Amino acid sequence: MEGLAGRIMLTWGLRRFLLTWLAGAVAALGMPPIGFFAAMFLSFTLLVWLLDGATGGPESGFFGTLRSAFVIGWTFGFGYFVAGLWWLGNALMVEADEFAWALPLAILGLPAVLAVFYGLATLLARVLWTDGLGRIVALAAGFGLAEWLRSVAATGFPWNAIGYGAMPIPVMMQSAHAIGVFGVSALAVFVFATPALIATGKGMRRGIFLAVIATAAHFGYGAYRLQLPEPDEADxxxxxxxxxxxxxxxxxxxxxxxxxxxxxxxxxxxxxxxxxxxxxxxxxxxxxxxxxxxxxxxxxxxxxxxxxxxxxxxxxxxxxxxxxxxxxxxxxxxxxxxxxxxxxxxxxxxxxxxxxxxxxxxxxxxxxxxxxxxxxxxxxxxxxxxxxxxxxxxxxxxxxxxxxxxxxxxxxxxxxxxxxxxxxxxxxxxxxxxxxxxxxxxxxxxxxxxxxxxxxxxxxxxxxxxxxxxxxxxxxxxxxxxxxxxxxxxxxxVPDRNITFAQRNFWLLLAALSAFALISRLGFIFRKN
Known part of the structure; x- marks a missing residue:
């Protein structure tokens, strides 16, 4: 695994672009109607290794690294949204004589815009990047925030948030009641990216342990809620x-x-x-x-x-x-x-x-x-x-x-x-x-x-x-x-329905992930110095 991770980190040019685009496209297999969420383990593991290799030129320094991280995230997002949203072009073909010219905008233009949010996610994560578990947590926090931003920026378009890939069946849907789809997106990225730790060994045991705990909680909470009685059949x-x-x-x-x-x-x-x-x-x-x-x-x-x-x-x-x-x-x-x-x-x-x-x-x-x-x-x-x-x-x-x-x-x-x-x-x-x-x-x-x-x-x-x-x-x-x-x-x-419950918990989760990533980053800097 270490050798494979090293080769992926060192890819460059067109090969790097195609690999990153393909990683994003494979992640779209987690969306309906396929719903193969296991594909996201491969996609986000590759994304971590690609970000490990994000560097700027010798003269650009840290800002060059951030630019490289943004490009990686954007390219990953471009692959994800092209593969997951290509069908939007079908709406234009209903009246093809009038709207066929806009097909490239629907199939490539919109994904290119939406991919900016994933570029921001990886850029923010790279600011807090480390060589261990902290970088996985930073990536999860970056994607959680990016998915929320995607739902509110301009007119908003939160279609196919990453979390949907982790909720294909009811037992896997119930976590959304506690932390919302954006909270599930953040934790899903953490779990999906954890295998990247195997290549370096740093933080691997803690990371795998936390990923197993998160997955068990995801299924356990789902099983618990599914056995709860529905409201009385009064209406x-x-x-x-x-x-x-x-x-x-x-x-x-x-x-x-x-x-x-x-x-x-x-x-x-x-x-x-x-x-x-x-x-x-x-x-x-x-x-x-x-x-x-x-x-x-x-x-x-x-x-x-x-x-x-x-x-x-x-x-x-x-x-x-x-x-x-x-x-x-x-x-x-x-x-x-x-x-x-x-x-x-x-x-x-x-x-x-x-x-x-x-x-x-x-x-x-x-x-x-x-x-x-x-x-x-x-x-x-x-x-x-x-x-x-x-x-x-x-x-x-x-x-x-x-x-x-x-x-x-x-x-x-x-x-x-x-x-x-x-x-x-x-x-x-x-x-x-x-x-x-x-x-x-x-x-x-x-x-x-x-x-x-x-x-x-x-x-x-x-x-x-x-x-x-x-x-x-x-x-x-x-x-x-x-x-x-x-x-x-x-x-x-339901008399005690609270529509802000999941939203509030999402922000608490995001704050906790961000704090963990920040502390890890500060510790990483001190160790280097």
Whole structure:
């Protein structure tokens, strides 16, 4: 191992770049749908050895070393995000004649930007680098901070945080309840990078011991939480998920809008399987209604016709808001709550819009360069100033997250503490049969675990499911399967739910890792002198 580590440290030029890029790409195997988390042991072990060999030129000194460390982290991140996010280009091919030119930006440009955060992670780690266990801890702290920064910088894009690779199944998901996905990311990097210590021997025993303890705690806490009883079954409701699998190109065609609407109505009124209980709630995916609902009162009548007494419909739709004479209307990506009389009881608008999908950031500059939204609306979508919950007629509240809003762990506000469930509606048909829908689904499951609240998820092409507070699938529909699925969800609110619990613990963990790395670094400097 020592000889192999030495050869990797001494690689240079193009060979070093390709090895670093490949290490990052291999790490992406830990993400869905493959979920081979063991690949990350290889990737992060190589990353440590590559950083061991990070040096500047003879005249550049310490700052040259930091620059080299940043380049290594950036290259690793570039490989990771290209391999893990290449499928984003599929959204551009829905209207290829207009957007195909932007494929390089989606497949290479976005990964190049996201890789900057991993460059910062390795740069910060190299500041506190040692020749022993301290450098592994420093790398873990650097990645924990970088993943959090990636979720908040600019518009934020925390997709495929490293921690997701350590949480492929429910028993491995429960740590997110205690320290959040960013805390799990930090500890995952520590465990995945520990084999690098075998090559040097320094700190190896302590490192392996701590990694075993962290892994045992990860599984042990998961096993403990999975055997805890769910809340009392005091507010059970039957939820019907409608997964219509409407091709995205069809959804964009004006001539097909009536057929799209009719298909949703048809699926909604199918009888329950095996004579089961009729659903209390019917849930359609994001933008299911292919026109402005308030401008088509007949549509509300048709919805009322298929709802039985006491049933309600939750559906995604575009909502327009008049701005007065001479001003264009505002458009919102919304979810409506409609009762059996065809009345709109409540609506909630999307707060966190998707860049380039629903709005153009730095619009004045980019529109001059010909950059437009994937969804064509005059002026694009507007973001809601604040999120509003949806209160069902008989009491429970739903906390709505539209599409990729659910990938943000910090998107939750105090309203979630009184919600009976998170409602996530999405349209992943943009991404086709790629890893995208599977990655999106895993992140939705982790929001249930972090916040100890069930998730009701309806996706146009999948994956639709009801998810319990431990991230387990109650019932669901596979990807690209046209179907309905009825299941029972417990809407009882957890009285002591604390949505800041995991976030607070993440910062405490990050502080502890940083302190350990700093003390190790100071000891390393004193020993050298």
């Amino acid at each position: 059970l409701k039957t939820v019907r998920l409608v997964q219509p699998v409407i091709d995205q190109a069809v959804k964009l065609e004006n001539d097909d809008r009536e057929a799209v609407f009719a298909e949703h109505l048809r699926l909604s009124q199918l009888p329950p399987e095996d004579g089961g209980k009729r659903p209390d709630l019917i849930v359609w995916p994001e933008t299911s209604i292919p026109f402005i609902l308030t401008e088509n009162p007949d549509a509300l009548t048709r919805i009322a016709d298929i709802l039985e007494p006491g049933q309600v419909l939750l559906t995604g739709a575009v909502r327009s808001e008049d701005q007065g004479p001479g001003n264009p209307p505002r458009y919102y990506n919304s979810v409506y709550l409609i009762d059996d009389q065809g009345q709109i009881l409540a609506a909630s608008d999307k707060v966190h819009l998707t860049p380039f999908g629903e709005y153009v950031p730095y619009e004045a500059l980019l529109r001059r360069l010909g950059v437009n939204n994937l969804v064509s609306l005059p002026g694009g979508f507007s973001a809601a100033a604040a999120r509003s919950t949806l209160k069902l007629p008989d009491g429970p509240e739903l906390y709505p997250l539209i599409c990729y809003e659910i990938i943000f762990p910090d998107e939750m506000d105090v309203q979630l503490e009184r919600a009976g469930a998170i409602l996530n509606i999405t349209n992943d048909a943009w991404f086709g049969n790629t890893p995208g829908p599977y990655q999106h689904f895993l992140q939705a499951r982790l929001r249930a675990v972090e916040n100890e609240v069930p998730v009701i998820r309806s996706a146009n092409s999948g994956i639709s499911a009801t998810i319990d507070t431990r991230g387990r699938i109650i019932s669901g529909v596979g990807f690209n399967v046209k179907a309905i699925q009825d299941s029972t969800v417990n809407f009882k609110t």
